[in-house]
Amino acid sequence: MSIEVRTVGDDDIPGWITALAGGFLHPPVATDEDVAFRTAHYDPARTQGAYDGGRCVATFRSFAQELTVVGGARLSADAVTGVTVSPTHRRRGLLTRMVENDLRAAKERGDTVSTLIAAEYPIYGRFGYGPAAWTTSWRIDVARTRLDPRHAAPESGGRIDFATSEEVRALGPGLHDRFRVRVPGAVSRTDAWWDRNTGTVRLPSSPWTERHNAVYRSPSGEIEGLACFTVKARWEAKRPENTALVDGLIATTPAAERALWQFLCSIDWVLHVDTGNRGPDDLLPHFLGDPRAAAVQDHSDFLWLRPLDVPRMLEARTYPVSGSLVLEVEDRAGLAGGRFLLDAGPDGATCTPTTRSAQLALGVGELATLYLGDAPASRLAALGTVREERAGAVATADLLLHTAARPWCPDMF
Ligand SMILES: CC(C)(COP(=O)(O)OP(=O)(O)OC[C@H]1O[C@@H](n2cnc3c(N)ncnc32)[C@H](O)[C@@H]1OP(=O)(O)O)[C@@H](O)C(=O)NCCC(=O)NCCS
Incomplete structure (x- = not known):
C-alpha cells in the first residue's frame, strides 16, 4: 500500500503527536494537554504527516522565524522542526518527500532561507542545508x-x-x-x-x-x-x-x-x-x-541553513571592505542556484544574476557555511568544497565575508 504524505488537520493531532514522540524515542503518548497546546499553536498548512493505512508514521513541521545576519538585519526564515520517521518506515524516502514539499512552499512564500538544528550531521546536506553556526x-x-x-x-x-x-x-x-x-x-x-x-x-x-x-x-x-x-x-x-x-x-x-x-x-x-x-x-x-x-x-555543528534566495541573502548582510565577486552557486534542487555578481562594500551591497565568468564555484550548503562568518572561504577551499575559478577569488571572498566574531544560535528549535 502506498504511503500518503499530506498536511494535517485538528483530528490528526493526537496521532501526529504520538508519532512525533515515538520517533524521538520518547514514550509514544499524546495527553489532552499536549493535544490542546499543539492544536492552539500549529499551522495546518505547514504541518505534514505520512500515513500508512490511517496510522501516522512520519512528522514534519515548519514555522515563520527571523534570523539575524551579519550587521543586524533579520531575514525571513522557514524554520523546520518536529522531523521524525517511524523506525518501521525509515529509508523509504519519507523525509525526502516532506522536505521537498516544505522547501517548495517556503520558496513560493518568499522566505530567504530555511533553518534547522540537525540531530545528526549526515541527514540534511543532501537537501542543500549547510552547517552555519557551531556551538x-x-x-x-x-x-x-x-x-x-x-x-x-x-x-x-x-x-x-x-x-x-x-x-x-x-x-x-x-x-x-x-x-x-x-x-x-x-x-x-x-x-x-x-x-x-x-x-x-x-x-x-x-x-x-x-x-x-x-x-x-x-x-x-x-x-x-x-x-x-x-x-x-x-x-x-x-x-x-x-x-x-x-x-x-x-x-x-x-x-x-x-x-x-x-x-x-x-x-x-x-x-x-x-x-x-x-x-x-x-x-x-x-x-x-x-x-x-x-x-x-x-x-559541534548546531544551526544549519538552506539558502532559498541568494541575492536577498547576500544583499541583507554587511561587508567590512569593498569588492566584487562572481559566484557560481550550485543547487541540485533547482531552488536557488545561478551565477551572481556580488558588488559589496561598507555602504551596502547588490547581488544580481550575471553572465560574466564565474570566479568562485560552490554549492548552496557551502554558501550557508560562509554566509554568517562561521568559516572563511580559504578553509572550504582547502577542504575542496569551494572551487576557485579565477586566481585570487578565495582571498577576495575571505576579505569580503570576514566577520569580527563567529555566529551563534542560542536556541534549540
Ligand atoms: C532522520 C530521519 C527523519 C530520516 O528519515 P527517512 O525517511 O529514513 O529518510 P529518507 O528515506 O528520506 O532518506 C533520504 C536519504 O538520506 C539518508 N539518511 C536519512 N537519515 C540519515 C541518517 N540519520 N544518517 C545518514 N543518512 C541518512 C538516507 O540513507 C537516504 O539516502 P539515499 O537516498 O542515498 O539512500 C529518520 O531516520 C528519523 O526519524 N530519525 C530519528 C529522529 C531524527 O533524527 N530526526 C531528525 C531531527 S533533526
Whole structure:
C-alpha cells in the first residue's frame, strides 16, 4: 500500500503527536494537554504527516522565524522542526518527500532561507542545508576561576536581582529582541517558546523545573542581561558539591555578560557551572581569572541553513571592505542556484544574476557555511568544497565575508 504524505488537520493531532514522540524515542503518548497546546499553536498548512493505512508514521513541521545576519538585519526564515520517521518506515524516502514539499512552499512564500538544528550531521546536506553556526559548551571549575566570591557585586556598578518566572515572561521578550540584533545566527522566539520556557504552559511530555532567574541591570537601571539556571544538588561527606546548569544566558553588553558569569561563579555550594550552548568564540573563558577553569565539554555543528534566495541573502548582510565577486552557486534542487555578481562594500551591497565568468564555484550548503562568518572561504577551499575559478577569488571572498566574531544560535528549535 502506498504511503500518503499530506498536511494535517485538528483530528490528526493526537496521532501526529504520538508519532512525533515515538520517533524521538520518547514514550509514544499524546495527553489532552499536549493535544490542546499543539492544536492552539500549529499551522495546518505547514504541518505534514505520512500515513500508512490511517496510522501516522512520519512528522514534519515548519514555522515563520527571523534570523539575524551579519550587521543586524533579520531575514525571513522557514524554520523546520518536529522531523521524525517511524523506525518501521525509515529509508523509504519519507523525509525526502516532506522536505521537498516544505522547501517548495517556503520558496513560493518568499522566505530567504530555511533553518534547522540537525540531530545528526549526515541527514540534511543532501537537501542543500549547510552547517552555519557551531556551538560550544563549557564546564567551569569554580575553584580554578581565581574570582573572589567576596567581590560578587558587578564591577560595572550595575546590580543583579532574582526574578520570578512570571517576571521573566514579561521582561524576557523585550530583552531578547535587543540581544538578538547583536548576534548573527540568533533567531526569534515565538510566544509559545516563552510560554513553555517560563513554565506559563506546562506539558506532561516535557516536565517543567522552576528556574533561578538572575537579571542584570546597568547603573542607569536598564535591563541588560538574564541568566536562567537550575541546580543539580549533590552532597558528599557533608560537603556541598552542587552544579549550576545554565539554561540560557543572554546579555546586551559585555559588562552584563561578565557580571552574570561572575555571579554564577560566586554562589555558595556551587562547585561547577555548566554553561550550556554558547557561541564557539564566546567571551566567557576570558571573564575568568584563569580561562582554563572553563573546560570545553562539547563542540559541534548546531544551526544549519538552506539558502532559498541568494541575492536577498547576500544583499541583507554587511561587508567590512569593498569588492566584487562572481559566484557560481550550485543547487541540485533547482531552488536557488545561478551565477551572481556580488558588488559589496561598507555602504551596502547588490547581488544580481550575471553572465560574466564565474570566479568562485560552490554549492548552496557551502554558501550557508560562509554566509554568517562561521568559516572563511580559504578553509572550504582547502577542504575542496569551494572551487576557485579565477586566481585570487578565495582571498577576495575571505576579505569580503570576514566577520569580527563567529555566529551563534542560542536556541534549540
Ligand atoms: C532522520 C530521519 C527523519 C530520516 O528519515 P527517512 O525517511 O529514513 O529518510 P529518507 O528515506 O528520506 O532518506 C533520504 C536519504 O538520506 C539518508 N539518511 C536519512 N537519515 C540519515 C541518517 N540519520 N544518517 C545518514 N543518512 C541518512 C538516507 O540513507 C537516504 O539516502 P539515499 O537516498 O542515498 O539512500 C529518520 O531516520 C528519523 O526519524 N530519525 C530519528 C529522529 C531524527 O533524527 N530526526 C531528525 C531531527 S533533526
